[in-house]
Amino acid sequence: MPPDQMPARPAFRAPAIAPTAAGVPVPPIPACRAWATRYAGEHGAPLDLTQAVPGWPPHPEMLTALARAAGDPAAATYGLLEGETALREALAEDMRLFYGGDPATDDLRITAGANIGFNLAMAVLAAPGDEVLLPTPWFFNHEMALALRGVRAVPLPCRAAEGFLPDPERAAALVGPRTRAIVLVTPNNPTGAVMPPELIGRFADLCRERGLWLVLDETYRDFLPEGQDTPHGLFQRPDWRDFVVQLYSFSKAYCIPGHRVGAVAGGPVFRGEFIKAVDNIQICPPRPPQFALAWAVPALREWRAGNRARIAARAAAFRRALATAPDWRIDALGAYFAWVRVPDAAPDSTAAAERLAAERGVVSLPGGVFGPGGERHLRLAFANTDEGAIAAVPERLAGLYPRPSAARGERVAAPGAAAPGRPFGRSP
Numbered sequence: 097m098p099p100d101q102m103p104a105r106p107a108f109r110a111p112a113i114a115p116t117a118a119g120v121p122v123p124p125i126p127a128c129r130a131w132a133t134r135y136a137g138e139h140g141a142p143l144d145l146t147q148a149v150p151g152w153p154p155h156p157e158m159l160t161a162l163a164r165a166a167g168d169p170a171a172a173t174y175g176l177l178e179g180e181t182a183l184r185e186a187l188a189e190d191m192r193l194f195y196g197g198d199p200a201t202d203d204l205r206i207t208a209g210a211n212i213g214f215n216l217a218m219a220v221l222a223a224p225g226d227e228v229l230l231p232t233p234w235f236f237n238h239e240m241a242l243a244l245r246g247v248r249a250v251p252l253p254c255r256a257a258e259g260f261l262p263d264p265e266r267a268a269a270l271v272g273p274r275t276r277a278i279v280l281v282t283p284n285n286p287t288g289a290v291m292p293p294e295l296i297g298r299f300a301d302l303c304r305e306r307g308l309w310l311v312l313d314e315t316y317r318d319f320l321p322e323g324q325d326t327p328h329g330l331f332q333r334p335d336w337r338d339f340v341v342q343l344y345s346f347s348k349a350y351c352i353p354g355h356r357v358g359a360v361a362g363g364p365v366f367r368g369e370f371i372k373a374v375d376n377i378q379i380c381p382p383r384p385p386q387f388a389l390a391w392a393v394p395a396l397r398e399w400r401a402g403n404r405a406r407i408a409a410r411a412a413a414f415r416r417a418l419a420t421a422p423d424w425r426i427d428a429l430g431a432y433f434a435w436v437r438v439p440d441a442a443p444d445s446t447a448a449a450e451r452l453a454a455e456r457g458v459v460s461l462p463g464g465v466f467g468p469g470g471e472r473h474l475r476l477a478f479a480n481t482d483e484g485a486i487a488a489v490p491e492r493l494a495g496l497y498p499r500p501s502a503a504r505g506e507r508v509a510a511p512g513a514a515a516p517g518r519p520f521g522r523s524p
């Protein structure tokens with residue numbers, strides 16, 4: 097048909113994006129890394145302290161096991177929804193040694209990482225309009241996962257003066273008719289705070305009494321501080337399967353975040369529903385890393401213990417280094433993270449993080465992305481660097497925001513600084 101006789105195409109009407117998605121802030125790590133593209137290198141190589149990844153490769157035999165598994169045609173087929181039995185057996189044994197109690201193979205489901213474990217769990221624990229208590233500062237992916245499902249994250253404020261530990265009485269006062277779960281992250285992201293076993297036990301009692309799920313994210317359980325070897329006694333309670341859902345990640349302990357493997361422990365009622373979400377969203381977790389991990393969980397126990405000591409040495413190095421940075425103060429430190437207060441002269445945490453990345457080449461995450469109460473802090477993930485680089489951090493921080501007296505009464509301007517909440521969309 098000649099073009100002049102073609103019927104006019106109707107005007108384009110843009111389809112809508114669900115408000116639950118449009119209201120979620122952009123992923124913060126790439127946004128913060130983008131600031132460092134302006135860094136010209138004058139203070140040395142860029143230092144990326146944004147992401148919680150171990151700063152060394154997997155064990156060489158793990159790499160061999162991964163390569164072998166990836167070349168196995170069986171690993172290219174769909175696997176069991178639950179995950180590989182051999183890995184679930186190995187993890188169940190590891191958990192019994194670590195926690196005591198009776199977690200069994202049947203209690204465990206393997207997921208494509210702890211983040212998807214959280215998402216799959218929330219798909220069956222909370223419906224749109226329900227509420228979930230998240231201690232603040234919170235792990236931003238938890239809040240994003242809830243928001244995407246139309247579930248409201250209710251902030252449970254944790255205070256610096258209380259070591260950023262959540263208070264069960266404050267939590268009890270926030271429980272309402274739509275509350276479905278309380279989420280605890282220990283060791284914590286972003287503060288590194290480690291909850292004492294008796295405090296976790298008090299939250300378990302609260303959840304039991306109020307008919308709530310206790311969702312415990314223990315992604316960093318292999319990095320407890322020296323001297324604390326048992327994180328909690330939940331798996332020794334005869335009733336844990338009725339209300340506890342525990343999340344684990346193989347990303348950090350085995351240095352394989354790119355292979356995407358985590359695990360979820362829970363009782364029969366939870367598992368009966370969970371498997372529906374698994375079948376829909378994940379089908380099965382990636383098989384080659386599961387084959388390799390079934391070998392690695394018992395075989396690399398000593399290597400994992402060595403990693404814990406390496407991270408502890410980095411934590412100590414970071415503490416020593418920051419003690420020599422006059423305007424900066426560590427408010428909490430543990431596992432992979434330091435939660436550092438920005439100097440009073442900085443307008444806000446986003447401005448401070450942006451300047452630090454663009455002018456000094458140190459890339460961190462501003463506290464504002466970790467929800468209410470995160471402002472005026474930066475999260476520095478020191479696990480992802482070595483002690484030499486950590487020692488250089490004070491030099492990079494020096495003079496960025498001198499106290500007004502040191503700057504002869506002037507407030508230091510933050511050129512191009514973003515307002516709080518930007519560029520991450522919605523302010524918490």
Ligand SMILES: Cc1ncc(COP(=O)(O)O)c(C=O)c1O
Pocket residue numbers: 148208209210211212235281285313315344345346347353356357358
């Ligand atoms: C508390 C917490 N949960 C879950 C995850 C995600 O772990 P995975 O790589 O297993 O999805 C992280 C990663 O940073 C985390 O800090």
